[in-house]
Amino acid sequence: MVRNIVVLGGSSHPQLNQKICDRLGIPEGNVLLSKFSVGETRVEIKESVRGKDVYIIQSGGGKVNDHLMELLIAISACKTASARKVTAVLPLFPYSRQSDIPYNKTGAPLTKASNPYNKPDFAYSFESKPQTPHPDYPPSQGLSNGVEGLHSGLTKLQVDEAISSANSPQNGRFAHYSNASHAKGPKRSDTMDSLSSLTNSVFDAPSRYRGSSTSSTALNGNAHDENTPPSSNLQTPKKDCFQPRPGYKQWVAQAGTLVADLLTCAGADHIITMDLHDPQYQGFFDIPVDNLYGRPLLKKYIMGIPDYQQAVVVSPDAGGAKRATAIADGLSMPFALIHKERRPTKITDRQNATMMLVGDVSNRICILIDDLADTSNTITRAAKLLKKEGATKVYALLTHGVLSGDAIERINASALDKVVVTNSVPQEEHMKRCPKLEVLEIGEIFAEAIRRVHHGESISVLFQYD
Numbered sequence: 001m002v003r004n005i006v007v008l009g010g011s012s013h014p015q016l017n018q019k020i021c022d023r024l025g026i027p028e029g030n031v032l033l034s035k036f037s038v039g040e041t042r043v044e045i046k047e048s049v050r051g052k053d054v055y056i057i058q059s060g061g062g063k064v065n066d067h068l069m070e071l072l073i074a075i076s077a078c079k080t081a082s083a084r085k086v087t088a089v090l091p092l093f094p095y096s097r098q099s100d101i102p103y104n105k106t107g108a109p110l111t112k113a114s115n116p117y118n119k120p121d122f123a124y125s126f127e128s129k130p131q132t133p134h135p136d137y138p139p140s141q142g143l144s145n146g147v148e149g150l151h152s153g154l155t156k157l158q159v160d161e162a163i164s165s166a167n168s169p170q171n172g173r174f175a176h177y178s179n180a181s182h183a184k185g186p187k188r189s190d191t192m193d194s195l196s197s198l199t200n201s202v203f204d205a206p207s208r209y210r211g212s213s214t215s216s217t218a219l220n221g222n223a224h225d226e227n228t229p230p231s232s233n234l235q236t237p238k239k240d241c242f243q244p245r246p247g248y249k250q251w252v253a254q255a256g257t258l259v260a261d262l263l264t265c266a267g268a269d270h271i272i273t274m275d276l277h278d279p280q281y282q283g284f285f286d287i288p289v290d291n292l293y294g295r296p297l298l299k300k301y302i303m304g305i306p307d308y309q310q311a312v313v314v315s316p317d318a319g320g321a322k323r324a325t326a327i328a329d330g331l332s333m334p335f336a337l338i339h340k341e342r343r344p345t346k347i348t349d350r351q352n353a354t355m356m357l358v359g360d361v362s363n364r365i366c367i368l369i370d371d372l373a374d375t376s377n378t379i380t381r382a383a384k385l386l387k388k389e390g391a392t393k394v395y396a397l398l399t400h401g402v403l404s405g406d407a408i409e410r411i412n413a414s415a416l417d418k419v420v421v422t423n424s425v426p427q428e429e430h431m432k433r434c435p436k437l438e439v440l441e442i443g444e445i446f447a448e449a450i451r452r453v454h455h456g457e458s459i460s461v462l463f464q465y466d
């Protein structure tokens, strides 16, 4: 029995809330979670939390935005009600795949061959060029002071383009600036129209999808661009989207940073989560973040596979190699990596990506390791390649089985033999539809983490690599 503690469960994962409270030997805190007819979230803490340590459990799957808002409001409500300390417990951390600015596969800002700056000796810069604009730039252009931040940045770009357009009337994109009435700069109404179309274009640009590492592959003929989201998840980008100059950072929201700020701003004093997509995301917070590892659970599962030491641990992409090698090394198992290589013959050719296997998997069981599966494109394509290369069986072991959209159907139809996930997000519905799915329980790990944090004990034992 843990004292002076209140554990509140959000609406994202009631079974996990219950499991954690059972394990801690305390009843779930009394909170009313509801919605107004318009869709606004309402949270009412129905018991006293004055002077208590409150743990609010909310995971990142399902209606992720609603759950996030509910969590923020609940944190704020507890702080207002004089809770001593509020810890947000996020088994799957929402938005942590969007923690940085988008770059393409080469790590350079997106660019096109047709761009005048695309010379062999052109040095890429990760600095914003033009510089982050000043609100009143350029004063001589008569732009409104109300056009600030993002808009003024675009406006500066527009103005730069307008200047070059004046010398190149054939440049259609900003051709409207070269007509006589705009010779001394666009009028406000034109500016705003252009701004909104530009802004829309920017936010339609495919580059923002870096978080999804799904890749096109010549192997299965399923042409799908690295940066293009699967249709089930995100809108297809417009073809005529805005193309930035080389070296110019696109104005894409860094949602991960915002979410970190929102949690802190709402009043969170501490975060407990598991297998962050990018562990460096912890550095976005100025409050303690305990990033638990699902690895011990996955390793235990692997050790139950007959002759597991003859199997090969495989990372489905370079980004997950560190995670997978840690498991392979810990279990003295061989390791292989799937490398995605793209050699477009022309800049618009997005069909030429190939998945290449680095390592030998013939006549072996393969165990794919990744932090999460969302659409499952990554693991199903990897499984297809591994079977083609002679793998006898392919398991996919993932901490977070988000499995949104038609992911389950994709898994059922794939070369995967088994998919093993934790219940960091609800899996009941997935289990009913996917005979290949197996679920590992994480409630006990989170309960133990909460108990240890509450008593000021070390929790490193829970996230040690072995």
Ligand SMILES: O=P(O)(O)OC[C@H]1O[C@@H](O)[C@H](O)[C@@H]1O
Pocket (backbone or CB within 6 Å): 097, 211, 212, 213, 214, 277, 316, 317, 320, 370, 371, 372, 373, 374, 375, 376, 377, 378, 379
């Ligand atoms: O291919 P889906 O399942 O949509 O996305 C999962 C991949 O997206 C990445 O962020 C994850 O690390 C994983 O490799």
